[in-house]
Amino acid sequence: MAAQKSTQPATGKSAPDSTRRSEKSRRAIYDAALALVVEVGYPKTTIEGIAARAGVGKQTIYRWWSSKADVLMEAFLDLAEQSVQEPGPTPSAFPDTGDIAADVKDVLRATVDQMNDPRFDVPSRALAAEGVVNEQLGRELVARLMQPSLDLYIHRLRAAQDAGQVRADVDPRIALEFFISPLAQRWLQHTGPISHEYTDTLVDYALHGLAPR
Amino acid sequence: MAAQKSTQPATGKSAPDSTRRSEKSRRAIYDAALALVVEVGYPKTTIEGIAARAGVGKQTIYRWWSSKADVLMEAFLDLAEQSVQEPGPTPSAFPDTGDIAADVKDVLRATVDQMNDPRFDVPSRALAAEGVVNEQLGRELVARLMQPSLDLYIHRLRAAQDAGQVRADVDPRIALEFFISPLAQRWLQHTGPISHEYTDTLVDYALHGLAPR
Structure with missing residues (x-):
């Protein structure tokens, strides 16, 4: 490797x-x-x-x-590792307090903070933009930079399914997109502001659904 | 103008x-x-x-x-207008059959078909990639090319709220992101395959929520 x-x-x-x-x-x-x-x-x-x-x-x-x-x-992986040394949530582990809503909100708030940090924002945009038009690079970015995070979401969502907090018939790979994709689109495409309040709302809407209960 | x-x-x-x-x-x-x-x-x-x-x-x-x-x-607006002349759903109107799930599924299936059409896919990617690193252009793309579609979603979601199919306390501008953002991310960032079955699943998960009812 x-x-x-x-x-x-x-x-x-x-x-x-x-x-x-x-x-x-x-x-x-x-x-x-x-x-x-x-x-x-x-x-x-x-x-x-x-x-x-x-x-x-x-x-x-x-x-x-x-x-x-x-x-x-590797420069990006190193940049992510550096942030682990700093105070705050560790990107290489997903919290499991037993409350899926609280845990996902925690992780998304840290993601918002990272997106608002120019050290990550500027080079990440440059690489992401190239991945949009260069499919081979785009797929490498997914496999090497995104997949480890996606796997943590999948693992945490499976635990939430075992605990009865997420329906057993939900595909965690699709479910995680309600947490990460709206935020990614606002960030990448400038479609709207990003904040902790916004990602908290995403988590509540996703878990409880848009239709009345 | x-x-x-x-x-x-x-x-x-x-x-x-x-x-x-x-x-x-x-x-x-x-x-x-x-x-x-x-x-x-x-x-x-x-x-x-x-x-x-x-x-x-x-x-x-x-x-x-x-x-x-x-x-x-304007070249892109013209490209979108040309597709209106062809058979299939009209992008400038959002269906309202009284069934929000069926209507959003219809629109998203048409969006998937458009993303799979190289006439749209290739130039759209080139422009979207530049919008990622060029904030001024990115914001113009949102205002001139995306906002009209977002407004149709908001209008349709408000009608669904009036009909009691979507909770009254939900913000339609955020809710619509569960329909469009996961699809946009799979398409732009090559994070996963896109299909009618996939977008149908997004609509069901978003309306009913990930947590058990």
């Missing part, structure tokens, strides 16, 4: 100095890749351009990654 | 020959604009390029439209 290669560069040495140099290069490469995709767009971002901006040789990049898509995916 | 200008070009003449020539030019300009945005992307599409491809002078375009965004918006 590329993710392993990047954390344990195949330098042939294991001395601490070499590891530190590699870590520094890796971070410079991620920063350069994210900055370039914002400035010139995905099609014009090249391995050469990333290398020049990061101040490393082209071969350093090719030693660890096979393509610019590969570098960018 | 630009839309009026384009259907009644300010040629200073009203002879049928002049009108025919203008209509032919207008169509050539729309076709050229849609083709260019697909081929070179929105940023590199220019009035000059559209004029050259359409075989008209730059001034012909500037006489009727103020910018490339203006030309493209």
Whole structure:
């Protein structure tokens, strides 16, 4: 896996100095890749351009990654990992307090905060825009960046089904879209403002339905 | 309004020959604009390029439209109008049979068919992708291309509230997102397949809710 290669560069040495140099290069490469995709767009971002901006040789990049898509995916995964170090909900785990409404609201509020953070917003938009017109990249973004989150939603919704809080005949893969898709569309397509109050409302409407009970 | 200008070009003449020539030019300009945005992307599409491809002078375009965004918006409105001429549901009206579930399913099935039509899919993606990274264009796309459809959903949902089929305390502007946003995300971001069966399921889940009744 590329993710392993990047954390344990195949330098042939294991001395601490070499590891530190590699870590520094890796971070410079991620920063350069994210900055370039914002400035010139995905099609014009090249391995050469990333290398020049990061101040490393082209071969350093090719030693660890096979393509610019590969570098960018890992730069985003790294960006998400960095946010885990910060206070707040952990994106790699889904809370389970036994109350599905409260738990989904918690996660969506954290997602809103992330979308409102320019460090994520700007490069995420640049990559998402390319995924709209470049189906192969779009599918890679889904598989590598979105699917882990979708799996957490599915897992939490299944637990809610076991607990009798979500109907047993509901497909969790479709149900989760009521939580994430309206928010994604407002964010990506500028169709409306996003806030904690908005995502709380989505959760209430989705669980209780639009029709009278 | 630009839309009026384009259907009644300010040629200073009203002879049928002049009108025919203008209509032919207008169509050539729309076709050229849609083709260019697909081929070179929105940023590199220019009035000059559209004029050259359409075989008209730059001034012909500037006489009727103020910018490339203006030309493209109207080319899309025209594309949507053309589909009205064809058999099938009319996008400019929302059915009201008295059954909100059946009516929304009808409209969403037609939307799925449109998304699966390359004539709409390819240029729509190119424009939507630019709207993701270009907020001003994104907001124009919403106001001029999406809002008329959203208004039809709101109007139909209000009628359903009056008929007691949708709860009175639901905000129709948010409720409509359960119908359109999951489909939009699957289509734009390649997160999943789209089909009539899928959109039928969205309508049933949204109306009845995910929690047991």
